[in-house]
Amino acid sequence: MKLDFVLKGDVLFCTEDREVQTVPDVFLICKNGKCEGVFTDIPEQYKDFPVEDHTGKLIVPGMTDLHVHAPQYTYRGLGMDMELLDWLNENAFPEESRYSDAEYAKKAYAIFTEDLKNSFTTRACIFGTLHREATEILMDQLEETGLITYVGKVNMDRNGSESLSEESAEVSAAETRKWLDDINGRYKRTMPILTPRFIPSCSDELMKEIGKIAEEKGLRVQSHLSENPSEIAWVKELVPASENYGDAYALFNALGDEKHPAVMAHCVYTDEKELAILKAHHTFIAHCPDSNLNIASGIAPVRTFLESGVSIGLGSDVAGGASLSLVQAMVHAIQVSKMYWRHVDQDVKPLQFKDSFYMATLGGGKYFGKTGSFIPGYEFDALVIDDSALRSMRELTLHERAERMIYLSGECSIDAKYVAGKKIL
Amino acid sequence: MKLDFVLKGDVLFCTEDREVQTVPDVFLICKNGKCEGVFTDIPEQYKDFPVEDHTGKLIVPGMTDLHVHAPQYTYRGLGMDMELLDWLNENAFPEESRYSDAEYAKKAYAIFTEDLKNSFTTRACIFGTLHREATEILMDQLEETGLITYVGKVNMDRNGSESLSEESAEVSAAETRKWLDDINGRYKRTMPILTPRFIPSCSDELMKEIGKIAEEKGLRVQSHLSENPSEIAWVKELVPASENYGDAYALFNALGDEKHPAVMAHCVYTDEKELAILKAHHTFIAHCPDSNLNIASGIAPVRTFLESGVSIGLGSDVAGGASLSLVQAMVHAIQVSKMYWRHVDQDVKPLQFKDSFYMATLGGGKYFGKTGSFIPGYEFDALVIDDSALRSMRELTLHERAERMIYLSGECSIDAKYVAGKKIL
Numbered sequence: 001m002k003l004d005f006v007l008k009g010d011v012l013f014c015t016e017d018r019e020v021q022t023v024p025d026v027f028l029i030c031k032n033g034k035c036e037g038v039f040t041d042i043p044e045q046y047k048d049f050p051v052e053d054h055t056g057k058l059i060v061p062g063m064t065d066l067h068v069h070a071p072q073y074t075y076r077g078l079g080m081d082m083e084l085l086d087w088l089n090e091n092a093f094p095e096e097s098r099y100s101d102a103e104y105a106k107k108a109y110a111i112f113t114e115d116l117k118n119s120f121t122t123r124a125c126i127f128g129t130l131h132r133e134a135t136e137i138l139m140d141q142l143e144e145t146g147l148i149t150y151v152g153k154v155n156m157d158r159n160g161s162e163s164l165s166e167e168s169a170e171v172s173a174a175e176t177r178k179w180l181d182d183i184n185g186r187y188k189r190t191m192p193i194l195t196p197r198f199i200p201s202c203s204d205e206l207m208k209e210i211g212k213i214a215e216e217k218g219l220r221v222q223s224h225l226s227e228n229p230s231e232i233a234w235v236k237e238l239v240p241a242s243e244n245y246g247d248a249y250a251l252f253n254a255l256g257d258e259k260h261p262a263v264m265a266h267c268v269y270t271d272e273k274e275l276a277i278l279k280a281h282h283t284f285i286a287h288c289p290d291s292n293l294n295i296a297s298g299i300a301p302v303r304t305f306l307e308s309g310v311s312i313g314l315g316s317d318v319a320g321g322a323s324l325s326l327v328q329a330m331v332h333a334i335q336v337s338k339m340y341w342r343h344v345d346q347d348v349k350p351l352q353f354k355d356s357f358y359m360a361t362l363g364g365g366k367y368f369g370k371t372g373s374f375i376p377g378y379e380f381d382a383l384v385i386d387d388s389a390l391r392s393m394r395e396l397t398l399h400e401r402a403e404r405m406i407y408l409s410g411e412c413s414i415d416a417k418y419v420a421g422k423k424i425l
Numbered sequence: 426m427k428l429d430f431v432l433k434g435d436v437l438f439c440t441e442d443r444e445v446q447t448v449p450d451v452f453l454i455c456k457n458g459k460c461e462g463v464f465t466d467i468p469e470q471y472k473d474f475p476v477e478d479h480t481g482k483l484i485v486p487g488m489t490d491l492h493v494h495a496p497q498y499t500y501r502g503l504g505m506d507m508e509l510l511d512w513l514n515e516n517a518f519p520e521e522s523r524y525s526d527a528e529y530a531k532k533a534y535a536i537f538t539e540d541l542k543n544s545f546t547t548r549a550c551i552f553g554t555l556h557r558e559a560t561e562i563l564m565d566q567l568e569e570t571g572l573i574t575y576v577g578k579v580n581m582d583r584n585g586s587e588s589l590s591e592e593s594a595e596v597s598a599a600e601t602r603k604w605l606d607d608i609n610g611r612y613k614r615t616m617p618i619l620t621p622r623f624i625p626s627c628s629d630e631l632m633k634e635i636g637k638i639a640e641e642k643g644l645r646v647q648s649h650l651s652e653n654p655s656e657i658a659w660v661k662e663l664v665p666a667s668e669n670y671g672d673a674y675a676l677f678n679a680l681g682d683e684k685h686p687a688v689m690a691h692c693v694y695t696d697e698k699e700l701a702i703l704k705a706h707h708t709f710i711a712h713c714p715d716s717n718l719n720i721a722s723g724i725a726p727v728r729t730f731l732e733s734g735v736s737i738g739l740g741s742d743v744a745g746g747a748s749l750s751l752v753q754a755m756v757h758a759i760q761v762s763k764m765y766w767r768h769v770d771q772d773v774k775p776l777q778f779k780d781s782f783y784m785a786t787l788g789g790g791k792y793f794g795k796t797g798s799f800i801p802g803y804e805f806d807a808l809v810i811d812d813s814a815l816r817s818m819r820e821l822t823l824h825e826r827a828e829r830m831i832y833l834s835g836e837c838s839i840d841a842k843y844v845a846g847k848k849i850l
Contacts, residue, residue, distance in 0.1 A: 074818040077832030078825055080759065081777045098818075108818050296763035296775055322756075322832035331747075334505065338721035339761070343768050350721055352506045393499040393523075393533050400503055407502030407747040410835040 003033040003421030006046060009054035009384060011038050012402050013061050013374040018306070018358040021374075022398040027051070028059055030380040033421030037376040054384045057415060058398075058405060060357075061372050062122025062381025063326040064364030066286035067222070067265040067315025069127040070138055070151075071096050071105075073112040076319040084228040084295045084320075089161065091319070096129045096154075097163035105134035109141050117145040119324045120360075120409075122381040122419045123368045125222050125263050125286070125315075127195055130154045130166055132179045139183060143190045146424035148368060152195025152222055153179045157206045169205035176213060189419075198224040199235045199248050211253030220262060221254045226274065227266035228297045246274040246283075255281035263367060265315055266291075267305070268298045278310055284367050285312040287359065289332035291320030299340040302333060303348045306355060313364020314356075327406040330356040353403050371420075384416040428458040428846030431471060434479035434809060436463050437827050438486050438799040443731070443783040446799075447823040452476070453484055455805040458846030462801040479809045482840060483823075483830060485782075486797050487547025487806025488751040489789030491711035492647070492690040492740025494552040495563055495576075496521050496530075498537040501744040509653040509720045509745075514586065516744070521554045521579075522588035530559035534566050542570040544749045545785075545834075547806040547844045548793045550647050550688050550711070550740075552620055555579045555591055557604045564608060568615045571849035573793060577620025577647055578604045582631045594630035601638060614844075623649040624660045624673050636678030645687060646679045651699065652691035653722045671699040671708075680706035688792060690740055693717055693725045703735055709792050710737040712784065714757035716745030724765040727758060728773045731780060738789020739781075752831040755781040778828050796845075809841035 007028045013021055029036035029046050036046070072092060079091040099105045116124065126142070126149055128135035135153040142149050153176060157166045166172040180192055196202040196210050214221055226232055226245045235245045242248035249255045249262070255277070256262035264278065265286040278285065287302055305312050314329040315321075321329070330353075337351040365372020371379045387405045389412065396404070405412050417425035432453045438446050446463075454461035454471050461471070497517060504516040524530045541549065551567070551574055553560035560578040567574050578601060582591045591597040605617055621627040621635050639646055651657055651670045660670045667673035674680050674687070680702070681687035689703065690711040703710065712727055730737050739754040740746075746754070755778075762776040790797020796804045812830045814837065821829070830837050842850035 074816070077815075077829035078821075080828065080832065081775075104818070111816050111818075293760040293763060296767055298767045299764060323835075335718040336764070338718060339724060339764050339768070342721055342723045343764070350506075390502075391499070391536050393529070393536075396503075403505065404502035407505065410748075 003380070004031050004049045006030070006042060006049045006051040007054055007059055007382065007384065008051060009057045009059040010398050011059045011374065012398060014354065014358045014362045015373065015375065018354055020354045020357060020399060024398050025055065028374060028382070030418070030421050033380055035374050035376055035378045035380050038374055052416070054415065056388065058385040058387055058402060060383050060385065060402070061361040061365065061374060062383055062417070062419060063120045063360045064313055064367060064372060065121045065124040065316050065324070065326055066263050066284060066313040066364045066367060067288055068124055068318050068324065070109060070112045071099050071129050072319035073115070074108050077322040080294050082295070084297060085230055087295055093161045093164045097161065099129040099131045099134040102133050102137060105131070105137045109138045113141040113145050116324055117147060117424065118414070120326045120383060120414065121147065121324060122417065123148045123365065123371060125150045125193060125367070126152070127222070128153055130156055130164065132175050132182070135179060136182060139187060139190045143187045146189065146419055146422050148189045148419055150191050150193035150220065150222065152193045154195050154197050155206055155210060156197045156201035158203050159200050169203050169209055172206050173209035173213065180217060192219060194219050194221045196221070196223050196254065198231070199238055199245065200231065204239070207252035207254060214260070215253065218260060220256055220260045222263045223249065223254065223265070225249070225264035225267050226269040229269065232269055244274045246270065246277045250277055250281065255283050258282040261311065261367070265317060266297065266300065268292055268300045270300070275305070275308055275310060279308065282311065285310060286315035287312060287333060288315040288317035288321060289336045290322060290329060291317035293332065293336065294322065295320050299336045299344065301340060301345070301348055302337055302351060311363070311366060312359055313367065314359045325409060326360045327409045330360050330406050333359065357402070380418055380421040382418045383414055385412055386415045387412045428805070429456050429474045431455070431467060431474045431476040432479055432484055432807065432809065433476060434482045434484040435823050436484045436799065437823060439779070439783045439787045440798065440800065443779055445779045445782060445824060449823050450480065453799060453807070455843070455846050458805055460799050460801055460803045460805050463799055477841070479840065481813065483810040483812055483827060485808050485810065485827070486786040486790065486799060487808055487842070487844060488545045488785045489738055489792060489797060490546045490549040490741050490749070490751055491688050491709060491738045491789045491792060492713055493549055493743050493749065495534060495537045496524050496554045497744035498540070499533050502747040505719050507720070509722060510655055512720055518586045518589045522586065524554040524556045524559040527558050527562060530556070530562045534563045538566040538570055541749055542572060542849065543839070545751045545808060545839065546572065546749060547842065548573045548790065548796060550575045550618060550792065551577070552647070553578055555581055555589065557600050557607070560604060561607060564612060564615045568612045571614065571844055571847050573614045573844055575616050575618035575645065575647065577618045579620050579622050580631055580635060581622045581626035583628050584625050594628050594634055597631050598634035598638065605642065617644060619644050619646045621646070621648050621679065624663055624670065625656065629664070632677035632679060639685070640678065643685060645681055645685045647688045648674065648679065648690070650674070650689035650692050651694040654694065657694055669699045671695065671702045675702055675706065680708050683707040686736065686792070690742060691717065691722065691725065692730070693723045695725070700730070700733055700735060704733065707736065710735060711740035712737060712758060713740040713742035713746060714761045715747060715754060716742035718757065718761065719747065720745045724761045724769065726765060726770070726773055727762055727776060736788070736791060737784055738792065739784045750834060751785045752834045755785050755831050758784065805843055805846040807843045808839055810837055811840045812837045
């Protein structure tokens with residue numbers, strides 16, 4: 001299939017300096033699945049490309065969800081009156097244990113993958129459960145959607161529940177190797193990622209095994225980091241040799257490097273020292289504000305992260321977050337940053353629209369290489385958004401329309417969606 | 426029209442102790458526009474009432490929006506990168522000045538009233554602009570919707586803009602009296618409420634006039650209180666005799682009494698002393714968490730308010746808030762209370778679903794008398810909500826369905842709506 005075409009519409013995208021480029025009523029060119037740039041007229045060499053006319057609609061880069069739990073999707077919006085560790089034991093663990101049943105997994109993951117396909121997300125880093133078979137079902141279904149994803153079979157050999165735990169580090173590592181063998185070469189758009197749930201769920205032995213597998217097979221790691229004060233204190237007890245929670249992962253070679261960066265969700269309580277460790281390892285931070293609100297975790301100092309130059313994007317963290325929508329995550333990121341400024345540290349300025357748009361698109365997109373922008377040479381991930389239902393009494397600039405679209409996304413619709421040049425909606 | 430009927434469905438409502446009553450698959454009886462209660466079978470005396478079958482759907486009390494600016498509706502979701510005083514000057518004042526044009530007001534208010542009619546709101550306290558004619562247009566349109574509302578012509582004689590200010594206290598008071606004369610006896614469901622914008626917008630002379638009119642005509646007052654630290658400091662300069670911002674209103678007899686309570690929006694920085702003044706005057710607090718997030722105002726100590734026994738409900742505060750949805754306001758109230766607990770004061774416990782549901786229904790409903798619950802004798806305000814689009818892998822309790830509905834309201838629909846027994850949707 002030839003991935004050469006032209007989209008016409010009102011285009012917005014972020015550049016490296018986190019500024020928003022707004023170019024109304026233009027032609028956006030995709031050649032061989034890559035972006036050729038934005039033009040007021042179609043240049044000669046693209047004259048034969050088919051044109052999709054989305055005049056009057058917003059065209060923005062596809063968005064990356066750096067952290068989402070597929071098996072938690074079916075109970076999103078429930079049990080929000082609890083904090084992290086209780087919430088895991090009452091909600092997450094009992095539900096995830098059901099994925100030992102392949103038929104259950106098939107049905108439940110079909111709901112998740114269908115809704116993810118219809119969302120603003122074009123790329124994602126996804127947690128499965130500890131079950132190998134269910135994780136393969138999830139990967140099979142995701143491959144069908146046309147989305148590009150990293151997916152992990154979860155590792156956990158301690159502090160789970162009777163029905164949700166692996167017997168030992170050896171069993172967990174062996175299952176992980178078996179999973180990797182099973183899926184080897186099976187997918188074009190779905191990649192495995194090693195997924196120790198978090199330090200409290202993984203014994204030292206297991207973490208060592210994961211570090212070994214990562215090195216052997218050149219794989220990345222995803223996990224959780226510094227989400228909640230009780231969790232952080234617990235990690236300090238569990239890995240007394242670590243300087244901080246981030247260092248606990250580093251000790252087991254689970255933070256990756258420039259070529260194989262890890263993604264760490266939350267980092268609500270990451271201080272300068274931990275941040276330096278993340279930067280040294282080229283780790284990506286997945287900022288998940290909806291979840292941080294719902295499970296009462298706290299507010300991450302995202303402005304500080306952005307200024308430090310650490311890699312950072314957004315995560316829905318369903319089901320700590322109630323919605324897969326990354327534009328809702330954009331709003332939440334701005335809102336919580338205002339409360340951080342007001343109530344925690346008035347030297348840390350609130351985020352603006354452009355900062356949040358950057359994280360949802362280019363910031364998180366970098367985890368997948370050159371994605372999340374319409375800079376020439378970038379992979380062509382795009383969303384066509386119809387905002388015409390938002391009635392207005394005056395002409396709005398393209399920037400104003402985009403701002404309004406994120407705050408009122410429930411009244412907008414996604415008309416078309418492209419991932420690496422492939423139209424999936 | 427006889428307002429006798431029966432609704433069948435899954436019923437939830439709050440009682441005085443802020444507990445949620447869940448009664449699945451029952452009959453809810455409306456007689457003469459008032460609630461007769463909830464029954465597993467239809468009692469003999471109601472056997473002739475027509476039955477509307479909403480089996481499998483949620484039926485909850487109508488919700489009260491204690492604070493919303495009608496003229497700001499058309500620019501909701503815009504200009505969110507600013508703080509209160511800048512935001513007023515850049516957004517609110519220029520837009521409101523357009524309502525000097527009756528044709529503009531007609532068109533713009535038609536959008537607001539249509540969307541409010543279709544929202545979760547059954548009753549509301551609404552700000553217009555300072556323009557008498559436009560405010561009457563708004564009231565005419567609201568009366569048509571079937572909603573029950575208080576609506577105010579705004580008073581402001583200082584610190585507005587060239588195009589948005591009244592010439593003097595005398596002119597403002599005279600316009601207000603003229604407005605009250607104009608609409609006298611015109612409506613059944615739409616009531617006037619005196620609306621000094623806030624202390625910085627109203628000279629001492631004007632505030633005195635408003636206090637006088639309130640007493641003369643037995644009218645209520647709505648305004649803003651203790652929203653933002655800069656605003657509070659400004660009020661202290663403007664009314665040096667006041668002990669605090671709340672006291673500044675009290676000095677001008679604008680806080681009302683048990684029979685004519687005022688409603689004050691925000692109260693983010695209300696301390697014990699100010700709270701005591703509000704309680705003494707039976708003033709209602711309109712908690713507006715979405716606005717407090719967006720304009721970076723801060724987090725109100727709502728748990729403290731609830732425990733103090735002060736009257737309190739929710740406000741959308743469009744366009745500081747981006748949405749008219751009171752179920753979104755419920756979610757925001759819970760979320761910000763978690764951040765207050767985490768980052769401001771760990772002795773103040775987060776709100777739970779039941780607290781937020783109370784404020785949206787019974788808490789705010791009390792401003793209109795016996796409304797906001799299905800306790801027998803209460804006016805019959807009800808919403809029928811279809812949550813069947815929310816797919817689940819297991820049976821949910823009615824309480825769980827309600828919790829999920831508020832977090833995922835964008836995927837639910839309002840199937841029917843009744844205000845004081847009248848079906849308006």
